[in-house]
Amino acid sequence: MPDRYAPDTHHALVLIGGGGHAAVVLDAARLAGWRVDGFYDDNAEAPLSSEAPHLGTIRDITRDLPEYQRPILAIGDLRARLTLLAENVPHELGERFATVVHPRAIIAGNVEIGAGTFVGPGAIVNARARISVDCIINTGAIVEHDCWVRANAHIAPGAVLAGGTQIGRHTLVGVGARTLPMAKIGMWSVVGAGAAVTHDVPDRTVVAGVPAKPVGRSGRRSEDVEHAYRSRAITLHEDPPATQAEGTT
Numbered sequence: 001m002p003d004r005y006a007p008d009t010h011h012a013l014v015l016i017g018g019g020g021h022a023a024v025v026l027d028a029a030r031l032a033g034w035r036v037d038g039f040y041d042d043n044a045e046a047p048l049s050s051e052a053p054h055l056g057t058i059r060d061i062t063r064d065l066p067e068y069q070r071p072i073l074a075i076g077d078l079r080a081r082l083t084l085l086a087e088n089v090p091h092e093l094g095e096r097f098a099t100v101v102h103p104r105a106i107i108a109g110n111v112e113i114g115a116g117t118f119v120g121p122g123a124i125v126n127a128r129a130r131i132s133v134d135c136i137i138n139t140g141a142i143v144e145h146d147c148w149v150r151a152n153a154h155i156a157p158g159a160v161l162a163g164g165t166q167i168g169r170h171t172l173v174g175v176g177a178r179t180l181p182m183a184k185i186g187m188w189s190v191v192g193a194g195a196a197v198t199h200d201v202p203d204r205t206v207v208a209g210v211p212a213k214p215v216g217r218s219g220r221r222s223e224d225v226e227h228a229y230r231s232r233a234i235t236l237h238e239d240p241p242a243t244q245a246e247g248t249t
């Protein structure tokens with residue numbers, strides 16, 4: 001793992017969320033050398049409470065978070081993530097979000113990985129890939145060279161993005177799905193588990209199967225919430241400008 005993703009001794013991590021995904025982030029973070037101070041969740045009895053201290057409800061995360069603490073969103077659901085990031089987490093905290101990379105992920109030397117992004121065990125991020133802010137590159141996922149994964153996207157366990165693939169904001173690439181090289185997948189789309197993407201996928205489209213075909217539309221999200229989130233991502237200077245694959249609807 002490149003040193004740039006290793007924690008330093010001046011900072012401690014706090015997790016937002018205390019369920020299954022938080023357990024994965026907690027384990028990776030501790031193995032990577034983070035001190036983890038605990039987690040925020042509205043449910044004090046959340047599963048993580050047996051492994052880490054409960055620090056408060058999600059609304060308790062304020063800009064008064066001690067300077068040495070760095071948060072990361074550890075909830076899997078993309079809609080919940082967007083709402084929490086846009087409405088519950090002060091934007092001023094954005095630049096303090098941690099990037100957590102499992103020590104046994106393989107990260108090429110010349111990639112970019114944004115604040116708030118988690119890279120899980122066994123994941124591979126290859127040369128010149130760009131991973132924006134608040135993403136999940138989950139267990140064993142492969143993000144090949146020159147891919148571009150935009151903010152708050154989730155590449156689920158075992159999914160493979162072939163070279164040059166672009167993934168839009170808030171898009172889920174499901175477990176074991178794969179893309180052909182240079183595929184463009186829009187924002188708020190879903191690629192079903194095991195699907196093989198052979199053609200570009202527009203915004204807000206659900207595709208499934210081999211080869212992947214459209215099977216539905218993903219629900220329209222509140223423009224206000226998206227706008228609020230976008231200003232956060234732009235503030236972080238890590239959400240690249242929209243391309244043809246985005247903003248077409």
Ligand code: JB2
Nearest residue numbers: 017018019020021022041042043046047074075076077080
């Ligand atoms: O708005 C919210 C929310 N606010 C707080 N929506 C959801 N879904 N959960 C919220 N929470 C807290 O996040 C809940 O109180 C709960 O403690 C936690 C979610 O835990 P759960 O185990 O249900 O899901 P997860 O997000 O940790 O894990 C999902 O996503 C992962 C990527 C699961 O589908 C996992 O199987 C998956 N690997």
